[in-house]
Every structure is written in C-alpha cells, then in structure tokens.
Amino acid sequence: MKIAQVTPLYEAVPPKLYGGTERVVAHLTDALVDLGHEVTLFASADAETRARLIPVRDQAIRLDPRPLKSDLAAHMTLLATVLEHADDFDLIHFHTDMIHFPFFAGMADKTITTLHGRLDLEDLAEVYERWTEFGLVSISDDQRRPMPFANWLATVHHGMPAELYEFSPRSQGYLAFLGRISPEKRPDRAIQIATALGRPLKIAAKIDAADTVYWETVIQPMIAGNPLVEFVGEISDQQKSAFLGGAEALLFPIDWPEPFGLVMIEAMACGTPVVAFRCGSTPEVIEDGVTGYLVETLDQAVTATERAHLLDRDAIRARFELRFSATAMARRYLDVYGDLLARRPFADLPRTAPPSRRTVDELRTFASIGG
Incomplete structure (x- = not known):
C-alpha cells in the first residue's frame, strides 16, 4: 500500500524534546515501513524516518531560533505540497486537525484524519458538521464525547516502539x-x-x-x-x-x-x-x-x-x-486503511484526478503572504 503521512510542523519527527503528535507520527510511519508498506512522510527537513521524506520546511517551528515565523504559512505550503503528490498514494493520512478539509474535499474518500487534541472547544463542532465526508480516527473513546455526531471510523490508541x-x-x-x-x-x-x-x-x-x-x-x-x-x-x-x-x-x-x-x-x-x-x-x-x-x-x-x-x-x-507497541498501533491503522479502501468504488470511478494547478498555486500564494 502506498501511504502518505502528513504531520504538523511544530516539532521535528520525532520531537527533539517535548512533543506528542509528531512523536506518534514518527513511530507509526516507521512501523508501517517495517510491515512492508511504501510510506511517504511530509514533514520538516529535520525528520528522522525510515520512510521517504518530502521536506516542506527546513526545520520544525518551535525550536527554530528565527524570531519571525508564520505557522499558518508553513502549513499552507505543506498542504500545497501534499496536493501536488496526492495522486501518488492509495491513502493520505492527515494528523493536522481540520486545516486540510477545504482543499481535499474532492478526494476525501482517500483520506483519514486522526484527531490528536481535545474537542470541547468553541467552533470545532461546526467544522465537523460541515465537512462530514472526512473519516475521522479518535485516539481514545473519551475524546469523542464532545462530538458524538462526527464521522468516526475507529479509535486507535497510541503506540511506541518497544x-x-x-x-x-x-x-x-x-x-x-x-x-x-x-x-x-x-x-x-x-x-x-x-x-x-x-x-x-x-x-x-x-x-x-x-x-x-x-x-x-x-x-x-x-x-x-x-x-x-x-x-x-x-x-x-x-x-x-x-x-x-x-x-x-x-x-x-x-x-x-x-x-x-x-x-x-x-x-x-x-x-x-x-x-x-x-x-x-x-x-x-x-x-x-x-x-x-x-x-x-x-x-x-x-x-x-x-x-x-x-x-x-x-x-x-x-x-x-x-x-501499546508501535507495531500494534500500525496494525490497527492498517485495519482502518483496509476498510476505507474497500469502500472506495475502484471499478466504477476513475482514479482521483490530481489537483488543478490553480488550486496548488492559490495555496502557495496564500502561504507566501502569511494568510
């Protein structure tokens, strides 16, 4: 299976010090490679991974000593880069909350989104009610409580390399x-x-x-x-x-x-x-x-x-x-991936068309002005 993993850019993959989401993505990515899958990681250039790395920023944001940074611009560039390569993958796994929804709505059936944070925040519910086509994975059953209506595919607990x-x-x-x-x-x-x-x-x-x-x-x-x-x-x-x-x-x-x-x-x-x-x-x-x-x-x-x-x-x-081993986590995600792919009408629909040049250019322009 050809799988893309898309991580936030706040920390290195895995983080140099404190950090949660990027650490999980690092361990999941390596475990999927070890299980024989073709995995591409979209992350900052300081990532350490056994997967193919497509770097979208020279280093992670939090420990970047440069004083003036735009995390929004960095993540818009990330999404534009993923869009350019989207047709190369059987499945794109996002760990970026909901920021990708407007730009990947046309290919939501080849994505899953793991939500890593708390969901009892103002304004979140409206987003997940609007973009119901995106399948979501929770990291605990309790995490779902503020949004029981969302398009939950599974709960997958985190894992770490033994x-x-x-x-x-x-x-x-x-x-x-x-x-x-x-x-x-x-x-x-x-x-x-x-x-x-x-x-x-x-x-x-x-x-x-x-x-x-x-x-x-x-x-x-x-x-x-x-x-x-x-x-x-x-x-x-x-x-x-x-x-x-x-x-x-x-x-x-x-x-x-x-x-x-x-x-x-x-x-x-x-x-x-x-x-x-x-x-x-x-x-x-x-x-x-x-x-x-x-x-x-x-x-x-x-x-x-x-x-x-x-x-x-x-x-x-x-x-x-x-x-809670990384391999156990990866196997649970592979079950989710398999279920998603089984529901896609490969025989009836053509392969998802690559994003238009205009869409990618608009993302890059938005990123260049910092949102």
Whole structure:
C-alpha cells in the first residue's frame, strides 16, 4: 500500500524534546515501513524516518531560533505540497486537525484524519458538521464525547516502539512527573502527593510561554521551598528510560479531558506503574491494580502512590508490549486503511484526478503572504 503521512510542523519527527503528535507520527510511519508498506512522510527537513521524506520546511517551528515565523504559512505550503503528490498514494493520512478539509474535499474518500487534541472547544463542532465526508480516527473513546455526531471510523490508541524504552526491574525510590507545567496537568498535585508521603519527586517538564505566569506564581514557589522536589526541565527520548525507569511511580494527576497521554505508556514501557486521576482517557489506558491505579481524590492518590511498589513491573511491561507497541498501533491503522479502501468504488470511478494547478498555486500564494 502506498501511504502518505502528513504531520504538523511544530516539532521535528520525532520531537527533539517535548512533543506528542509528531512523536506518534514518527513511530507509526516507521512501523508501517517495517510491515512492508511504501510510506511517504511530509514533514520538516529535520525528520528522522525510515520512510521517504518530502521536506516542506527546513526545520520544525518551535525550536527554530528565527524570531519571525508564520505557522499558518508553513502549513499552507505543506498542504500545497501534499496536493501536488496526492495522486501518488492509495491513502493520505492527515494528523493536522481540520486545516486540510477545504482543499481535499474532492478526494476525501482517500483520506483519514486522526484527531490528536481535545474537542470541547468553541467552533470545532461546526467544522465537523460541515465537512462530514472526512473519516475521522479518535485516539481514545473519551475524546469523542464532545462530538458524538462526527464521522468516526475507529479509535486507535497510541503506540511506541518497544525497543525505544529500557525496562527497569526496580526503582530508585523517587516519584516522577513528566509533561508540561500547566494548570490542566496539575504538577501542584504531584508536589502535594510527594510531600504528603515525604518522598522525593523529580519533575521533567516543558514550560510554554502561555504558562509562564502559572509557573512563576504557583509551581516555582512550591518547588523553591521544598527540598523533596527537583525540577529537571525538558528531557529527550534518550533520557526517558533512565528518568521513568528509576521512578517508583509516575504521577499523572491531570485535571482535564486528556485525549490520550503518551507519558502513561512511556512509563509502562519502563515497567513503572502510573497513578492517574480518573479523567479523560486514563481509564482506557491504565488497568487499575495491574499497570497502575486510578484515583479521584488527593487522598486516594497518596494511598495509591504509597502502594505502587507492590505492582509487578514485569507484568506492566508485558501489558505495554501487548497493547501499546508501535507495531500494534500500525496494525490497527492498517485495519482502518483496509476498510476505507474497500469502500472506495475502484471499478466504477476513475482514479482521483490530481489537483488543478490553480488550486496548488492559490495555496502557495496564500502561504507566501502569511494568510
């Protein structure tokens, strides 16, 4: 099968540091290649992939040091480039939310779109009610709740390469928080849990500009006066095995409808149990009492964290390999691809015509003026 993967341009593929969507696309793309498919990745030039790469920007946007950038223009150029090559593929897999809908409506039957973010935002529903011809994939069943009417084809949970994470049979006794410093991720809860137990906590997290005030007014003061807490900052994939594998438990104390939560399966790959608040996708990812604990209050979280060491780390790793490996994810997507292709009337309709030169030129012109 000839498959195109179209990723956002905000992070490298895979990301150099923090990043979710582009990391998933990287692992899916490589797994599809390993399964024998002809895959083309549309991404920034700093991507590392076993697929054919068509670069559409010299580097990913977030870590680009140049001060003046237009992410809209970059993504319009991305779509124009995909349009130019669209006739080369049996299927185009978009990971770019809904931005491609107006330009690919004429060939929606050869696309699927995985939605990676939260869907309870104002104005989203109207878009998915308008462009119903695009088949959608959710990354958890819970993610669908704000839009049950949408054209859902399947839910495919994320997966990671098993060989990327080293299993750790025992911890070094500290607790871990990995993610973003933001109100919805609730690092304050992680600090409270560790403090209540008198256990060391290591925080490896990204601080976005939008969350600087929260960091400076809430989290930094909690860390500054607490000898149990160490702030590590952002870490790379290469650092995660040691960071997560050394933890007695990963604290995932979220307070928002998390669509998936990659860090949970990253911890599981290292054999580390997860203590997660029952919110968003966590009940779909964590098997309570097997790979971690699901809690609803801070007191429950403290109790669960105290007994996390009783869980079998070998069993946690085994559940990761069964449910959340990159190969398992790729095979589930291949089922979706096959169902989509089976519904396309190959015998009755000519192959989708390539986009008109005018359409591509209009996209490129729009990109050149930054929208």
